[in-house]
Every structure is written in C-alpha cells, then in structure tokens.
Amino acid sequence: xxxxxxHPSTLSVQEGDSAVIKCTYSDSxxxxxxxxxxxxxxxxxxxxDIRSNVGEKKDQRIAVTLNKTAKHxxxxxxxxxxxxxxxxxxxxxxxxxSTLTFGKGTMLLVSP
Amino acid sequence: xxVVSQHPxxxxxxxxxxxxxxxxxxxxxxxxxxxxxxxPKQSLMLMxxxxxxxxxTYEQGVEKDKFLINHASLTLSTLTVxxxxxxDSSFYICSARDSEAFFGQGTRLTVV
Numbered sequence: 001x002x003x004x005x006x007h008p009s010t011l012s013v014q015e016g017d018s019a020v021i022k023c024t025y026s027d028s029x030x031x032x033x034x035x036x037x038x039x040x041x042x043x044x045x046x047x048x049d050i051r052s053n054v055g056e057k058k059d060q061r062i063a064v065t066l067n068k069t070a071k072h073x074x075x076x077x078x079x080x081x082x083x084x085x086x087x088x089x090x091x092x093x094x095x096x097x098s099t100l101t102f103g104k105g106t107m108l109l110v111s112p
Numbered sequence: 113x114x115v116v117s118q119h120p121x122x123x124x125x126x127x128x129x130x131x132x133x134x135x136x137x138x139x140x141x142x143x144x145x146x147x148x149x150x151x152p153k154q155s156l157m158l159m160x161x162x163x164x165x166x167x168x169t170y171e172q173g174v175e176k177d178k179f180l181i182n183h184a185s186l187t188l189s190t191l192t193v194x195x196x197x198x199x200d201s202s203f204y205i206c207s208a209r210d211s212e213a214f215f216g217q218g219t220r221l222t223v224v
Contacts, residue, residue, distance in 0.1 A: 043215040
C-alpha cells in the first residue's frame with residue numbers, strides 16, 4: 001500500500017518568513033495530492049491540491065510543487081501570518097474516489 | 113468548495129451507552145464516505161469506508177460490532193459507537209469525496 005512520509009514534524013518561523021513542508025510517497029500510481037490545515041478541535045480543511053499532470057499550483061500565498069520522478073511534493077507558504085499556525089497534513093491517493101493516505105502532520109508555529 | 117457537515121461536534125456519554133454521529137454531504141452526492149479516528153497530536157487513522165446501499169469496509173483492527181456504520185442515502189452516513197467505554201473517547205472525523213476530499217468538523221467523544 002501507499003506510504004507517505006512528512007517532514008518536519010514541527011516548524012517555527014517568524015511572521016513574514018516562508019515555510020516549506022515536504023512529503024514523499026511510495027506508490028507511483030498515486031495521482032492526487034491534497035494538503036490540509038487542521039486547527040485545534042476542528043476537522044481538516046482542504047487548502048490546496050495537485051494532480052499528477054501538473055508540476056506546480058499556486059493560490060495566493062500558498063503553492064504546491066510535485067516531482068513525480070522523485071515521488072515527492074511540497075507545500076510552500078509565503079509571507080506567513082500568525083493565523084497560519086496550525087497542523088498541516090499532506091496526503092496521497094491513486095484514484096478519484098479511493099482512500100487518502102496521510103502524512104503524520106507538521107505543526108507550524110508562526111511567531112509575531 | 114463542497115461542504116461536509118458533521119454533528120454533534122461534542123458529546124459526553126456514560127460508559128455502556130451508545131452514541132450516534134452523523135455526517136452529511138451538503139452539496140454533492142457521495143456514494144462513498146470515510147470515517148477516521150484521531151488521537152491527540154497524531155494523524156488521522158482510517159476506521160472504515162462507508163458505501164451507500166451496502167456494508168461498510170472496516171480497516172484491520174476496527175471492531176465492526178462496536179462501530180456500526182450506516183450509509184442509507186447518498187448524502188448521509190452515520191457512525192454509532194455502541195456500548196461505549198472510556199477508551200473509545202477520541203476525535204472522530206468523517207470525509208466525503210467528489211473530485212476532492214472534504215472533511216467534517218469532527219466530533220469530540222468523551223465517555224465517562
């Protein structure tokens with residue numbers, strides 16, 4: 001089955017800095033890679049996703065890159081703000097309606 | 113984006129009683145929904161896949177008689193924790209997919 005590794009487990013940055021979270025996956029058949037933000041006591045919120053036919057996707061301060069050859073994808077947050085502080089999860093799946101395999105999460109702390 | 117509604121958000125029950133958690137997809141039909149359990153500071157653990165009109169598929173180690181899943185319509189799946197015990201206390205989250213995967217707000221279950 002699929003295995004997703006996520007690093008780092010914690011990340012502390014100063015407000016305005018950039019933050020990068022990296023994930024690797026094992027199943028070359030995976031073709032859907034979403035990123036979720038989870039605040040304390042809430043369910044995960046989809047913030048951006050990318051499919052295997054695209055190498056990069058950007059939405060305002062958030063971008064995701066995908067390297068299919070190396071089987072890794074990354075989340076980039078620029079100009080971080082304190083409200084970006086949360087746990088971020090990457091995930092991977094291989095078909096449109098199959099289950100997601102999650103990374104273990106990254107706790108991002110943005111200090112003012 | 114699509115919305116998945118889950119309730120209750122919090123529930124406290126006595127040991128030995130049963131608790132039902134509802135998950136609704138509000139603006140799309142979901143033939144498949146997923147139920148997760150999340151322990152503090154950990155990633156999401158898939159418990160079962162809920163299939164509309166048929167039996168749920170449970171992950172290894174999940175007791176199907178304790179965690180009853182019903183997917184009676186294309187927009188509603190329910191998880192019933194039967195004969196709850198303190199060790200069942202956890203954060204339960206549902207998910208539904210169309211082209212993307214969305215999560216409910218989560219349910220904090222506390223068994224006393």
